[in-house]
Amino acid sequence: MAAKTNPGRFFEDYKVGQVIEHAVPRTVAEGERALYHALYPARHALYSSDVFAAHCGLDGSPLDDLVAFHVVFGKTVPDVSLNAVANLGYAEGRWLLPVYPGDTLRSVSEVIGVKENSNGKSGNVYVRTQGLNQNDEVVLEYVRWVMVRKRDAASPAPEAVLPELRKVVPPEDLVIPEGLTFEDYDFTLSGEPHRWGDYEIGEKIDHVDGVTIEEAEHMLATRLWQNTAKVHFDATFREDGKRLIYGGHVISMARALSFNGLANAQMIVALNGGAHANPCFAGDTVKAWSEVLDKAETEAPGVGAIRLRLVAVKQGAAPFALKGEDGKYAPEVLLDLDYWALMPM
Amino acid sequence: MAAKTNPGRFFEDYKVGQVIEHAVPRTVAEGERALYHALYPARHALYSSDVFAAHCGLDGSPLDDLVAFHVVFGKTVPDVSLNAVANLGYAEGRWLLPVYPGDTLRSVSEVIGVKENSNGKSGNVYVRTQGLNQNDEVVLEYVRWVMVRKRDAASPAPEAVLPELRKVVPPEDLVIPEGLTFEDYDFTLSGEPHRWGDYEIGEKIDHVDGVTIEEAEHMLATRLWQNTAKVHFDATFREDGKRLIYGGHVISMARALSFNGLANAQMIVALNGGAHANPCFAGDTVKAWSEVLDKAETEAPGVGAIRLRLVAVKQGAAPFALKGEDGKYAPEVLLDLDYWALMPM
Amino acid sequence: MAAKTNPGRFFEDYKVGQVIEHAVPRTVAEGERALYHALYPARHALYSSDVFAAHCGLDGSPLDDLVAFHVVFGKTVPDVSLNAVANLGYAEGRWLLPVYPGDTLRSVSEVIGVKENSNGKSGNVYVRTQGLNQNDEVVLEYVRWVMVRKRDAASPAPEAVLPELRKVVPPEDLVIPEGLTFEDYDFTLSGEPHRWGDYEIGEKIDHVDGVTIEEAEHMLATRLWQNTAKVHFDATFREDGKRLIYGGHVISMARALSFNGLANAQMIVALNGGAHANPCFAGDTVKAWSEVLDKAETEAPGVGAIRLRLVAVKQGAAPFALKGEDGKYAPEVLLDLDYWALMPM
The missing domain is CATH 3.10.129.10 (Hotdog Thioesterase)
Structure with missing residues (x-):
């Protein structure tokens, strides 16, 4: 009869190349859209009006890009940052597909770097996380790195692997949603x-x-x-x-x-x-x-x-x-x- | 490189006959309906149950009439009341069409009156606002007047125009939603x-x-x-x-x-x-x-x-x-x- | 011109066998699902993901079973517990059908027991409540008993009727949703x-x-x-x-x-x-x-x-x-x- 609750991963538990499928997929819909507007003073028209979004060539108003980010990020917390001391940075984040009401999101992360701190009590872990929809299409990806406690200060340091991360996503790598056009953009309605x-x-x-x-x-x-x-x-x-x-x-x-x-x-x-x-x-x-x-x-x-x-x-x-x-x-x-x-x- | 943020309109900026198309259309759906029930102890059955509303001849349960009002009103704030000292009154408000989940609302106002105050520092502005849906049908209209600061106390007073407003909407001008019937009304379920x-x-x-x-x-x-x-x-x-x-x-x-x-x-x-x-x-x-x-x-x-x-x-x-x-x-x-x-x- | 507000029922108003149709049916949809996730740290995958629920043989992700319970319970409050001194217990509760977004719920209770307290000021009332959907199918039923004030301490005590309630719902009476299977259950995604x-x-x-x-x-x-x-x-x-x-x-x-x-x-x-x-x-x-x-x-x-x-x-x-x-x-x-x-x- 083992303990049933999740103690979280410690620094020793991360190996470069390891792939973590994060739990609890989530269907996001119009309720999430309404709550986003209640929680934040969000007014960007593309995310507020199906009609405005359709005029921009989309199928309708997607959920705010940050809804996608938060949902994908939230799933990683139990596996990545439960024992984190600090959330150190983000890099190479890209939104690849809009998320629409009814989509179901899940998250998968790959460990791409580990480096123990000189104090021997913690280390930095780098993960590349992807958010996928119900069709297994990647809607979002980003790298984040966190400082995680070691379970045991006496355990040996792993070989340090530091991923090469670009300071900026180059413009040619930006993914524009299919069909998006701002040629008929309404600057009055946009505000x-x-x-x-x-x-x-x-x-x-x-x-x-x-x-x-x-x-x-x-x-x-x-x-x-x-x-x-x-x-x-x-x-x-x-x-x-x-x-x-x-x-x-x-x-x-x-x-x-x-x-x-x-x-x-x-x-x-x-x-x-x-x-x-x-x-x-x-x-x-x-x-x-x-x-x-x-x-x-x-x-x-x-x-x-x-x-x-x-x-x-x-x-x-x-x-x-x-x-x-x-x-x-x-x-x-x-x-x-x-x-x-x-x-x- | 002009300042990008909206300073709001001042009293001098309003002219009778001016039409203001307010920004940021909004699609309202079942999320807004649920939030309305979470925010207020709303229990009117027609707005709570699709089945009850159908028995009353409607296509389903509309969003609360005040959701329509608040959404339409909210859009006018950046253009009408950002520099308002006081919200003075409402008149001639009418709901003309129920708003259903999925509808997209926008607002348009016409300035129908201006009158500078005797102190020369502010004036009253009267606007008639209409809320329109995605089919350009008017779902709601009302007059409101606000006291707005002048940008410059030295600017000359405009000719005063005071709209004639009815104290009460006469019953014959009330618009009953098409198909509405209370002949089969269930007083037990209504509460x-x-x-x-x-x-x-x-x-x-x-x-x-x-x-x-x-x-x-x-x-x-x-x-x-x-x-x-x-x-x-x-x-x-x-x-x-x-x-x-x-x-x-x-x-x-x-x-x-x-x-x-x-x-x-x-x-x-x-x-x-x-x-x-x-x-x-x-x-x-x-x-x-x-x-x-x-x-x-x-x-x-x-x-x-x-x-x-x-x-x-x-x-x-x-x-x-x-x-x-x-x-x-x-x-x-x-x-x-x-x-x-x-x-x- | 009688008082229009509901004073609630007192102990004297409950008779064994009495059936109370509670007011205000309610359509629950994706907004309620999103709000449930905002209000509680709910992560059970079957209620979070349409895809996960479909893999378990359901049509999609139902609303949390407790959403059904709270909605059905809430309707009984004006009739059962407005003058209640205490909520004493629950028994024989069973969920009989999942509730999906779009369903409309109403509640009906039958009084199944009354017993005046020895102080003569209050009594216990037992009701069996059913929640029904738009097809008049019972989605949920439970017994609860409350202590209710008497309107008049001098009114005579009714004959005491105490329902026989099972301490536990026996396993053979549990109703499993049609089509439910955990044979293809994903323990990684479930968490x-x-x-x-x-x-x-x-x-x-x-x-x-x-x-x-x-x-x-x-x-x-x-x-x-x-x-x-x-x-x-x-x-x-x-x-x-x-x-x-x-x-x-x-x-x-x-x-x-x-x-x-x-x-x-x-x-x-x-x-x-x-x-x-x-x-x-x-x-x-x-x-x-x-x-x-x-x-x-x-x-x-x-x-x-x-x-x-x-x-x-x-x-x-x-x-x-x-x-x-x-x-x-x-x-x-x-x-x-x-x-x-x-x-x-």
Whole structure:
């Protein structure tokens, strides 16, 4: 009669080349779409209106790209980050197929790197995760790496394997959804007149609005993605009695706030990198700003790509706060995300 | 490189005759229906059961009439009330078509009146807003007027235009949904035996139940309608650190509470007027009472119309609290709404 | 002009043999499914994935069995427990048909027992409740008994009728959904390798995880089931200013937490009994443990039945806390539930 509960994997349990099929597939539908709009001030028209999406050549309004990300990510938590000390980074994320109501998602990860820390108590694990739909098509993939505790500090260090990861997904590798066109794009209905050509590399945008976060909201969101890491839910778990807010909640909040100034940055197609710079707790008021990092053309009609830094900050942040002179994130910075979005040219 | 964020319109930006197409169309579906039931103690059977609605001659259960109102209203906020000092009133509201899961709504407003205030710092703007579905059919229309700041106190006052607004939508202008019949109405399943004939003009009903409001709930609701006015979400925005609750949240809460005593006032067909008498904040306990203001017959089988005053109050209110001897609303009164509903005869 | 609001039934109003058709049928759909996942850390694969459910021989993923229970239960509240002093017990509960998105549920109860208490101020009422779908098929039935206030302490006691209730639903009376098979069951996707044969009678499982409950969450849930008992919503109702959490919220929370150790206890098919041992309030952190009470085979391919005690506790509970030496529940025990679930053999 073995213990039935999942103790999570420790650093020793990860081997390069290992493939982990994550549990609990999930059918996402119109309920998830409505909840996303209740949880975040999401207004991007392509994800709000079936009619608008059809005018852009899609079959209907997909679920927000971050719904796909959170659902795929959530499944990996029991296998990847239950004993994680820190979520260190993301790279090479790409959205490959829109997710529509009725799709069923599951996740598979491959271990692509391990490196023990010099203290011998933990190590970094790199996994490449794919989200697949009911037709076994990959809808999303990304690399993330986490620091994981060792089960036993005395166990020998494995041979270090560090994957070569690109700093940025090159524009030619961006996958544009089949049929997507922004040639008949309605800038009135989308909410802003600014098109791809109106944004300059280096331009910064203060998204103005702020949202004060409640415990109930981040827990509703995090459960919706079946991310059940107890640090998000159990006020008796941390010594300070605080529940740590799932980093993805901050990503979605900041992305939704970025509508005000980036209403036409419709689809997220790549995640180049990201850091959860500081923890976020209920009571914090989240605001966001963006910086245009790069631009590229695509082969889809009227569709440009824009590379954006999305920064979430909390109350007390200086304008466009990011890092101090020491190169460290300012304490009010919650998130520094680097992604590619599609925008009408 | 112009600023990309929306500063909102000021009083000077509104001209009589101007038509504003509001941004971000929205597909509403069964997720919104479920959330409405989670957010409010809504029990009116026509909006709860496809089978009940079919027995009443409809294709299925429509989304609550107030879902349609909130979605249409929410779209107007960035264009009409971002710089509003006060939401002054409603008139001539009519529901013209039920909204079903899968419908896509958008909003268009026409400026029908402007009048600068004597202080020269602000003015009143009157707009008639229509909500349209994916077939360009008008599902809802109403007039509202707001007090909006001037950009520049020195700018000259426009010629004052005050629209003639009817105090009450006359019964002959009420639009009954096609096919609606209450001839086979099931008073057991609807929850109360009281029919149109059982209500007397002047009758007041205390709806008994109360709900204490939480920050998370009013924010979930307000975001769901894509109303992103920061005063509802950002605890750092007002000097007192309070988030003002969207007036529509109080409307829906009071209407849902009115089930207890008005379970058969099924469909809202007109909004004659309304005042958000005092602000509502999280922690307030909302209760409601109604007064029968008028009754009318309709041509639909078994369908009567009842004109109701719906008053929302908070803790500490006297029974049937409304106005003091000075003609001003009692401080515990949150809402005074005047509407027509359809009820089995 | 009679009072229009529902005062609820008092003890005198219940007669053995009386049948009560409860009000407000409800169509449940994908919105309710999504909300269930947002409200509880529910991960059982059969209720999460249409594809997984289809592999188990079902038409798709049903709504969680507890959604059916809560919706059916919620409808009985205005007729059964509005004036209840206490919810005393459950028995003979059986799930007879899965509930799918789009189904419309209503509830009917028969009074099967009454017994006045010796103090003459209240009495116990026993009802057998059935939940029916749009085809008048019974999807669920259970007995519950409540203590109800008398309207008038002077009214004579009725003849006491105590129904004979089975302590446990015998395995041969469990109804297995048509077509259900666990022969092709995927233990990787379900999240745990433990099958029916791996559990021993008497085995106890600590489900490890905990969730701290917020006011907004339990109110969203309770409203979703259209249970509008004011004690759950109105902070001015109880003298201590607390809102009592609907016992069903604790049932769902504990059942969802039990995934960790009982991921393959997929479908609930019977409720043998249950006690809400102590009240739960916002701020409490709920954890759960289970005990295997019995096991049985079924005729469905690969499907075993497992009888489980599910105990919900709050912060401060001793490991596997249940009752003290006095036979009374420990003060940290919230729920003691006895149910049958279906598990792959």
